Amino acid sequence: MLSHVWSSATHGVDALPIEIETHVDSGMPCYTVVGLPNGAVRESRDRVKAALKNSGLSMPRGVITINLAPADVPKEGAAFDLPLAIGLLAAGTDWLTQDAVDGYWILGELALDGSVRPVRGVLPMALKAQAESCAGVIVPEANAPEAAVVDGLPVYPVQNVMQAVHLLRDPQHDAAPARYTRDLDSLFAESVEHAIDFQDVQGQENVKRALEVAAAGGHNALMVGPPGSGKTMLARRLPTVLPPLTTAEALETTKIHSVGGKLDNQHGIIATRPFRSPHHTISDAGLCGGGANPSPGEISLAHNGVLFLDELPEFQRRVLEVLRQPLEEGKITISRARTTVTYPARFMMVASMNPCPCGHLNDPKRECVCTPAQVQRYLGKISGPLMDRVDLHVEVTPVAFDDLDGPRNGSTSAAVRARVVKARAMQRDRFAEHAAHVHCNAHMGARHVHEYCALDEAGRNLLKMAIERVGLSARAYTRILKVARTIADLEASSAIRPAHVSEAIQYRSLDRDWWNG
Structure with a gap:
């Protein structure tokens, strides 16, 4: 039969x-x-x-x-x-x-x-x-x-x-299982509650502001500062200020975790934005996915969430270079002899690093013991093309005692998230005709930047001065415009004003100092 x-x-x-x-x-x-x-x-x-x-x-x-x-x-x-x-x-x-x-x-x-x-x-x-x-x-x-x-x-x-x-x-048999149902609304309601909060971080208001801008526009960010200044603590709180996952995003994210065997069977769905923090010893296959029978890597598991790379220069250079395709295209293609698979990989990359091997370069209280050659070799581990895909460079300084001992009076994650959600709503309306390819300001191409990031005369003069006199690289031009557009969105401004351009220029310090040559 x-x-x-x-x-x-x-x-x-x-x-x-x-x-x-x-x-x-x-x-x-x-x-x-x-x-x-x-x-x-x-x-x-x-x-x-x-x-x-x-x-x-x-x-x-x-x-x-x-x-x-x-x-x-x-x-x-x-x-x-x-x-x-x-x-x-x-x-x-x-x-x-x-x-x-x-x-x-x-x-x-x-x-x-x-x-x-x-x-x-x-x-x-x-x-x-x-x-x-x-x-x-x-x-x-x-x-x-x-x-x-x-x-x-x-x-x-x-x-x-x-x-x-x-x-x-016989579906009516006493031993036959009943149909299984569940309430998804309650799962998504629970996902808004986080055990950690932006307000837990004392001081570092300038860094919090930069991460709010990054969250509002989906921008990649790099934090540079000495050990113990709070870089990791801040990065781990970034998902608490991102917009909640939509049902479509949750299903897409859950599919990746299901295929990779990383899904929590108790909940059955990824209702909060993923936060992945691989160790710097990870291989390129572990980061981008692979194996004889390909499975998703960390960048795909971070889809619709945050990929945090702590101690960025400690990663192998060839491992970091595999990030270039997914950062541009939002997906990673893995080819093997028997098959070729493509995994989604649209994530926010947030990285942190010390300014030098000992971590105390430009620290006013501790002396740096590194030679110029050691500093240059340390910074040279990160390629220019990878840095070209980072929109915000944030300098993190040690926290003063008064800030550590003072009251917790900064913005809560809920307050920051409300501002971020409003800014993302403006972007969703702006890119409604391009929703398949552009989801936020960070995804804009050259044509979108020209259309949506127009500057007035004062803004153009300010940006021209930054590029010609301060020493910003030409590749920073588009990044500054995208970030300025996001800052304007946070203020619900349809026009990009000089103040928005000025703040965006401040987030390109590494172009000027280390990678400009």
């Missing part, structure tokens, strides 16, 4: 429908799986056989041929165990019929005792199943919160293979 069961495989962050065709015929026992299965799929025979036997079921006897279609798509992992077991029962036993399994998409790994273990990539499968108008999805119980974020899709969580059989035979 022949049965057809639907499941899915992931390619990048998207799911591909996989039809599992099972044919059972009389003859000497034989078990064959075709359709580009990897080792884990071929080994499913022993797991499925033991799981069925220990569940009080039996594996069909005879010649078993299983085809995973389309046959030219590689299939990997143990997530096909449960659909393979259901296909065998429908093709070679009286437990299930083809009519019973029609319309369901099934995914899950089997333990030898018949229990169903969680797998990766359930959310992409659920989204694809909804697009294909399936009757419902059967998933491991631990993955049910993840699948249930897809609105209107019937999700049935199973603890073991016998529950799946009861559900398909």
Whole structure:
């Protein structure tokens, strides 16, 4: 007999429908799986056989041929165990019929005792199943919160293979699992609450202002200052002032974490903007993604959030250079011999560094012990093309005792976030016709800068003087205009005034001092 069961495989962050065709015929026992299965799929025979036997079921006897279609798509992992077991029962036993399994998409790994273990990539499968108008999805119980974020899709969580059989035979059976539902509104409401706050940081008002500008325009930023000045503390609070994730952004972000196996099964959705802080010893594959079977790296896990690179010069230079494509295009393409995948990677890059190897260059209270050659070698680890993609350079100075000992009277994260949300709303309206490519001021191209960043005569003269007399590089010109546009948006100003240009120029100090030559 022949049965057809639907499941899915992931390619990048998207799911591909996989039809599992099972044919059972009389003859000497034989078990064959075709359709580009990897080792884990071929080994499913022993797991499925033991799981069925220990569940009080039996594996069909005879010649078993299983085809995973389309046959030219590689299939990997143990997530096909449960659909393979259901296909065998429908093709070679009286437990299930083809009519019973029609319309369901099934995914899950089997333990030898018949229990169903969680797998990766359930959310992409659920989204694809909804697009294909399936009757419902059967998933491991631990993955049910993840699948249930897809609105209107019937999700049935199973603890073991016998529950799946009861559900398909008779949905009203006492042992059949009930449909799983959840309240997404409450999840997003909880996401607004953060355990940390901008107000926790004493002093550093100029740095807080710079990070507010960065958040309002989606700009990349670099903080330079001595150890202990609060750079990491400030960076970790940046997500608390960013606009809340939209439903579409949350689903897109969650898909990446689901495929990468980084999703918290308890919540099932990434409802807050990610903050990723990889160690400086990370490899280029760990940062951008890769491996024999490519998986997303840190820059994709930071999609729609913040990628924080602490001690930037300590990263290997070739690792930093892989950031150039995603910073420009918002995605990363990974090519391997067998496949090419593209992962989303639109993030805010925030980095921090010391001004020199010892960290005390220009410190008024501590003497720098580095030679000029050591300082130049330290700073030279960061290439000009990478610095060209950083909009704001923020100088962080040590905090005075009076600021540390004083009252907490700075702006709260909620107050800053309210201003940022208003500025982003202006940008959303401004770029409504270009929403597919431009999401905030930082994403503007040359044509958008010319159209939306026009200066009056006083502003042009000020910018000209900065470039010609102060020593700013030519590449800083566009960055200054973008940041000035954001500063104007924070003040709800349709025009960019000289004061906005003046503040934006202050955020290009490294162009003048270290990278201008």
